[in-house]
Each structure stands twice: as C-alpha cells, then as structure tokens.
Amino acid sequence: MTRVYMDNAATTKTDPQVLEAMQPYFEKIYGNPSSFHSYGREARNAITEARDLVAELIGADKDREVIFTSGGTEADNFAIKGVADALSDKGKHIITSSIEHHAVLHTCEYLEEKGFEVTYLPVDEEGMVDPADIKDAIREDTILITIMLANNEMGTIQPISEIGEIAKEAEITFHTDAVQAVGNIQVDVNQLNVDLLSLSGHKFYGPKGVGALYIRQGTKINKFLHGGAQERNRRATTENVPAIVGMGKAAELALEELEEKEEQVTKLRDELIAGIEERIDYVKLNGHRTKRLPNNVNFSIKYIEGESILMKLDLEGIAASSGSACTSGSLDPSHVLLAMGLSHGVAHGSLRLSLAKYNTKEDVEKVLEVLPKVVADLRAMSPIYNQEIKS
C-alpha cells in the first residue's frame, strides 16, 4: 500500500540535503565549539554559518540576534520567562491569545502561579485576533505581548505587523511564535515589527530537537540556561552542532525554494479544500479561508469523532491529525476550536491535513477518494446522523 503523509504540521521529513550537510559533524568535525584547537574552530565556524543562514531567512542581523535552542518549545519558554524575569520590576502583566500553542499557554499559566497576570484574548470564528482588543488590553504594567504568527491547528495567519505597531507605540516587548510559519510563508522580523520570534527546525525539513529564538538587539531578556558562556552567554550547554548545521541548511533551502513551494503547496491545499467540500456534506472549514497557511487544511466533519476518522484513514495508509500532535493523544476537544466558538461535539470531529513540499497531486487524489468513503461508513454507524439527517 502506498502511504500518504499529511501530518506535516506535526513534523516534516528531513530534507536529504539537510542530512548530507549534517553527516560530517558526526564523523569528522566533532570538536566542541568552545575548544581552542582546530577541531573546535571548525565546529564554531559551522555554527556561525548556520546562524547567518537562519538570520537571513528571517531578516535578522547576522551577528548577534539569533540564539539556537532545543526547539520551538524552548524558544517560547525562553522568550516569555526571560522577559518576565527581566521586567518584573516594571510590571507583571502579559497579553496573549486563547489559541496559542501549549508551549506559550502553559508557560503563561506557570507565570500566573508566580504572581504574574495574563490576559488571554478571544478570537473571532475564523480564529483571528483583533488588534483593537490588544490595544484595549494594554495596561500600565503590561510588559509583554505574545501572539502567534500562524496557528498550528487551523492555519489562520494573524495581523502580526499591525499588532507589532501597537506594541512598539506602547513600548511593550512583542514576541511571536512563528514555528508553523517559518518555511511556509515569508517571515521578516522587521516587516512583522517583532522583538522576539520563535522557530523550530523540524517544521521546515530540518532535524528535530533544534530551534532558535530571534532576539532584537536591545531587548531586555534574562538568560535561560545557566552555566557556560555559549550562545553569547544567553544559553549555556555545548551546542548541538550537527542539528544546528542541519537547521542552517534547512533555512538556506527554505529561502531558495519558498516562492515555488508555497505556490505548489497552496494549489494542493485548495484542491483538497474544494474536493472535500464538493464530496462530503455537513463539513465546515476551520480557520480563515485566505489568510491561512499554504499547507493547512482543517475541517470539522459533523456527526463523527475525529479519532475514528484518523483510525480509518490510518488503516488506508493516510497519516493525518485531529489537531495538534500534543493534544491528539487526549480526548479533550481542541482549545483552539473551542475558542473559535465551535461546540464540543463539532470540535471533536475535526480533521487536520497538513501538506509539505513532498506531497503530490496523487496524494490529494487518494485522500479525496478515501475520505468520503470513510466518512460515509462512520456516519452509517452514527445514531445522531441517522436520527437527525436520514429520518
């Protein structure tokens, strides 16, 4: 059976060119970047090169604004706790949205336990934050605004540049979680007006376990890991050189390929959306129809449970998700879909298909052939469907 992987928002396949770039850093160039000798120097140079490539991808200053982390989660933790720690004398109020990734939400909840106050802004039915709500939520003691660039579950892209303007005017530090956006759409820290931006290697064909935090020069933020003087004294621990090199290569490829791949993936996304709406009744596209990630398709399919669709699709060789990877193991409906006003029942029947540059027209055709049958089979067994629709 040919398998179709459409869970690229959870993670992407590592690009073979990335793997090739990493290989020497396990075998030959294995020095510690902090060491004086040539082995160390070679590793150090590789990190500098990777930092430049990541900086270039997001329009950051090459020398000093990118700090490597262990992934998107650490970048979010670093940004939020680091600013809270550095500015707690100034104030203890943070503004975020109710649809953030748990890496942001749980960090904010942790800070609430430590005496910070957090405003969780609502979103509209398309999952959009209203910049006017940000303006209204700002207080004398607000020290940080953190709003994601694009949502991992339903792909809505937020008006970050506009929110950034508001933050700048109010002189409040502004962070965005761009983990799902980087590599999928153009991301430029200056155009977005952000002070801090999180990204993660494995979401754009790089390796897992590596990410970065962009820190605009002059941003007040405390260090995250205490120990050695690595990463300009902001994050101690011996650098994960092969992974950093891999992320650098992935950034280089993303910059080269972005325009072409964005168009290719958008076309597949739109075929999937149109095909599902044409072939299956009682479905609702979740998220904004146009201001959405090129690789994201998310539908609520009424009268069935998301988990049962996933199981049936898996048996047919199609890998999809019911929401974010972190919540799909639990039976709670997605906090994102609930925040958009969906009922528990409808939120339960959600299906996310997330594309990558490796997906083909044939993949889309297979999904459009299999999914309607799966839905019809499940609905045939659904008492509510039979009661409400068939009678």
Ligand SMILES: Cc1ncc(COP(=O)(O)O)c(C=O)c1O
């Ligand atoms: C929006 C968002 N933020 C943060 C993360 C966490 O990234 P990582 O897996 O690199 O820790 C993810 C991963 O799913 C994500 O989608």
